[in-house]
Amino acid sequence: MVRWFSGFWLALLFCLSAALPARAEEFIRAYHSDIEITRNGELTVSETITVNAEGRNIRRGIFRDFPLTMVDANGRTVRVGFDVVSVTRDGQREPWHTETVTGGIRIYAGSEDTLLRNSEHTYVFTYRTDRQIRYFGDHDELYWNVTGNGWLFRIAGASARVTLPGGRITQTAAYTGPLGSTARNARMQANGNEAVFATTRPLGEHEGLTIVVGFPKGIVAPPSADQERSWWFRDNLNLFLGFGGLILVIGYYFFFWTRVGRDPARGVMVPRWDAPDGISPALVNYIENKGFSGGGWTAFSASALDLAVKGYVKLEDLKEKIVIRRTDKAVPKNLPIGQASILGSVGGPGRSLVIDEAHGTTVQSVGASFRNAIEKEHRGRYYKANTGYVVGGVVLSVLAVLALIVFGNLEPDMIGMLIVPAFFAVFFGIFAVSLGKGLRRGSSLLSKIVSIVILGFIGLVALSIGSALLVAIMSEMTGSDHWPMLVAVGGIVLANVIFFFLMGAPTPLGRKLMDGIEGLRTYLTLAEKDRMNMAGAPAMSPQHFETLLPYAVALGVEKPWSRAFETWLATAAAGAAAASYAPGWYSGNYSNFGDRIGGFSSSMASTIASTIPAPKSSSSSSGFSGGSSGGGGGGGGGGGW
Numbered sequence: 001m002v003r004w005f006s007g008f009w010l011a012l013l014f015c016l017s018a019a020l021p022a023r024a025e026e027f028i029r030a031y032h033s034d035i036e037i038t039r040n041g042e043l044t045v046s047e048t049i050t051v052n053a054e055g056r057n058i059r060r061g062i063f064r065d066f067p068l069t070m071v072d073a074n075g076r077t078v079r080v081g082f083d084v085v086s087v088t089r090d091g092q093r094e095p096w097h098t099e100t101v102t103g104g105i106r107i108y109a110g111s112e113d114t115l116l117r118n119s120e121h122t123y124v125f126t127y128r129t130d131r132q133i134r135y136f137g138d139h140d141e142l143y144w145n146v147t148g149n150g151w152l153f154r155i156a157g158a159s160a161r162v163t164l165p166g167g168r169i170t171q172t173a174a175y176t177g178p179l180g181s182t183a184r185n186a187r188m189q190a191n192g193n194e195a196v197f198a199t200t201r202p203l204g205e206h207e208g209l210t211i212v213v214g215f216p217k218g219i220v221a222p223p224s225a226d227q228e229r230s231w232w233f234r235d236n237l238n239l240f241l242g243f244g245g246l247i248l249v250i251g252y253y254f255f256f257w258t259r260v261g262r263d264p265a266r267g268v269m270v271p272r273w274d275a276p277d278g279i280s281p282a283l284v285n286y287i288e289n290k291g292f293s294g295g296g297w298t299a300f301s302a303s304a305l306d307l308a309v310k311g312y313v314k315l316e317d318l319k320e321k322i323v324i325r326r327t328d329k330a331v332p333k334n335l336p337i338g339q340a341s342i343l344g345s346v347g348g349p350g351r352s353l354v355i356d357e358a359h360g361t362t363v364q365s366v367g368a369s370f371r372n373a374i375e376k377e378h379r380g381r382y383y384k385a386n387t388g389y390v391v392g393g394v395v396l397s398v399l400a401v402l403a404l405i406v407f408g409n410l411e412p413d414m415i416g417m418l419i420v421p422a423f424f425a426v427f428f429g430i431f432a433v434s435l436g437k438g439l440r441r442g443s444s445l446l447s448k449i450v451s452i453v454i455l456g457f458i459g460l461v462a463l464s465i466g467s468a469l470l471v472a473i474m475s476e477m478t479g480s481d482h483w484p485m486l487v488a489v490g491g492i493v494l495a496n497v498i499f500f501f502l503m504g505a506p507t508p509l510g511r512k513l514m515d516g517i518e519g520l521r522t523y524l525t526l527a528e529k530d531r532m533n534m535a536g537a538p539a540m541s542p543q544h545f546e547t548l549l550p551y552a553v554a555l556g557v558e559k560p561w562s563r564a565f566e567t568w569l570a571t572a573a574a575g576a577a578a579a580s581y582a583p584g585w586y587s588g589n590y591s592n593f594g595d596r597i598g599g600f601s602s603s604m605a606s607t608i609a610s611t612i613p614a615p616k617s618s619s620s621s622s623g624f625s626g627g628s629s630g631g632g633g634g635g636g637g638g639g640g641w
Contacts, residue, residue, distance in 0.1 A: 026054050026640065029120065031158040031209075033146045039165040041133040041220050043142075044085070047125045051640075053116050057152065058640030061094070061110020064125050065150055065636035068104045073134040079234050080633065085126040094123070104636060131231060132633040133220050139170070141214040143633065146197070149179045149208040150637020156202050158209040164193035164219055171214030172197070178207050186211075208635070241408045242488025245400030249492050252396055253499040256389045261503040264511040271523040273537055273548070276516025280336035281306050281550040282374060284520075287513050288555060290383045290504055296371040299554060303339050303370070306550035308585035312343060316587045321356035341373040342366070382510030386503045393499060397492045404485055425493035517555070524552050524561045540568040546583065 030050040037043055051062055072078050087096040087109045095111045109123050110116070134141050146160045162169070174186035174197050186209060188197045197211050223231065233240070275284055281302035286292055292299055304324055307313045312331060316323035324342070328349045335343070345366040346353045355363050506514055523534075538544050545565040552561035 024052065024054050024118075026056055026058050027052055027153045028151065028155040029157070031147055031155050033160040035142070035144065035160065035162045037133070037142065037162070037164050037220060039219075039221055041223065042128060042130045043132050044128050045126070045634075048122060049125070049638075050120060050122045051153070052120050053118055053640070055116070055118050056640075059115055060112065060641055061089070061108065061116065062123060062638055062640050063106050063108045064638040065101060065106050065148065066104050066127070066129075067633075067635050070132065070633040072131075073136050076235075078131060078231065080132060081128070081130040081234075083128045085128060086124075087126070088124045089121055091122075108641060110641070129633070131223075135217075135222055138217075139214050140217055140220055141171075141212060143210075143212050145208060145210045145633065145635030147203070147208040148634065148636035148638070149206055150635075151203075151208070152205060152637070152639035154202055154204050155199075155207070157199055158203060159196065159198040160209065160211055161197075162195045162211070162213045164213075164215055166193055167215055167219035168192050169195045169213055169215050171212070173212040175210045176201075176203065176207065181207075206637075208637075210635075238404070238408045238485050241404045242485050245397075245404060246488045246491045246495070249393060249397050249400055250495050253389075253393050253495060253503070256386075256392075257499060257503055260384070260386050260389060261499075261505050263505050264508050267512060267515040269515055269518050269522065271526065271534060272516060272519040273523050273534075273544075275520060275551055276513050279513065280338060281554040282336065282338040282370075283378065284517055284551055285554040286374060286378065287382045287506075287510060288517050290385075290506070292371060292374075296367060298556070299338070299374075300342070300367055300370055302550045302554035303336075303342055305553055307339050307342060309546045309550060309583075311585065312339075313346065314585055314587060321354060323352050323354050325352040326350060337377050338370055338374045341370045345369060381507065382513060383504060383506050386505065390496075390500055390503050393496060393503075397496055400492060401489055404488065408485060422489060422493045425490040426497055520548075520551060521555050521557060524548065524555065524557050540565065542583075546585075 028049060028051050030048070032048045034046045034048075035043055036045075047064070049062070049064075051058060053059075066082060068082055069077050069079055082105060084096070084098065084107060087094045087107065089109060094109050095114075096107055096109050098108070099106050107125060107127075109125070132142060132144065134143055142162060144160075144162075147155060147158050169190040169192070172188045172190050172195050174184060174188050175182060176185040176199055177183040185201045186197055186199050188195060188211070190213075195211075195213050197209070199209055203209065275281075279287070282299040285299040285302060304313065304315065307324075308315045311327060311329045314325045314327055316325060324346055326343065326346045326349050331340075331343060342353075353359075353362075353366065523537075526534075542565075545561070545568075549558065549561065552558040
């Protein structure tokens, strides 16, 4: 009895469960499109879409995506016009808004503040579009993707009606299924200037209906010359904005470079064995590099060495640290300001500055005071960076890129991609400038500039090729008409990088001193026999070597200068000097001293740098002969939101 009673309730429960309604599906019950073609070729399209909403994906409404490009009769990808006329739901006007999506535009029907009731709703999207008629030699046609192949719902039934402004329709075709399908699960009928189409089976997700309507030439007027020009400008808007902005930026920089950025004419370079105008080693480095090189530590090293050679400090090299110790020698009032700053940081006689990791913060502060002291006294005297003109070029460049983004045919996915050509432009720009600077120092200014420009042009060509490859790789989400944007943005960035280095120029005084510094560099790197043949040149001696050693460090030529001294020490005439030579300003290992001093600036600069704490943190075919689902104009898809 108990077993029978339990079975009865189980059977009853099963029957009740079967009687409950299954969870309803969200889908498109009917999709109908009315397409009216005007005599000038413009289309007015009304799409009536009946959806079953169940509050899952369709909560506030639906959206419709529409592509803004198509392939014309010549196989070119062209941009089409698109204007929304109205959106209704269940016979009433419905709020709507649009946003740009990859390859086109998205129309949202509904409001963020309104939720739909779960039931059927009928939406009507009415819009106008142009440039959709394809003109062939023997006929004209509308090749139209009615539903698009991007819908996220299945479509129970799709239909379309095409109306010409007159004449009669002579050919029809229809394709159904996923993108590229040539299936023809549709019926069609043409009567005079009207043709109707309807699917004969449901369409699944990402399946669509595409139709082709052919008619004699002359029913729809071909575009006029003015219209062709307007369309051509629309297709090439990116080209105009991109390269227009690039030409504007380059023109700006070139105009002001010819007025404020050109270096004064070089003087005659004559080898010399002293610094021009008696300037300090730090100032030699500052003028030579148009600012400090190596973060200023090369100049700091040269200044510390000059102080040691003059007897104001003693350098102690303890392998893992460097100690600058103050001596008792009185300091003159005319000491160069950079050296005075170092002595002020060291302190009085007997005090010392230790350069090691434990004192990294202190060393950083001392270096900053050293650089600030020199720059405060000499900024703008020997070299003008013309920063204001560079800032103006940067502002103009930003405006040019913004115009490209705002007014150009830019898709959202492209905004992030603009960083790619910008990155390569910076890389090629710095590469070009570095190679240009690395040219033989005796070469003319014109040859240096030509070299930099040629290298920059090579970089731009490489940038163009890279951008074309990038567009080809990502063509499914961008479009081939975006390459001007990529190249233009890269070219604008490249121009800024190159002219950032070219815009600054020495003052007449700076140019004069640079010529003298070049003469000193030449003397320090000459072969011994050439140096000895110079009229009036002082003979090599420990004192002469030590006097010019800080300048050799400042110019980065301490190795050849030290080798020249070692060569002199190795001669018989200097045998006694070699045996007794022990610099009083240096305390450390004297073995292989020339190599140690030859690497002084690099070793000291690297030692200092290691102490500084790291900062925190083709042709086209007719739709009748080569058509498929998803071809032609129109298309897109949609979903719920």
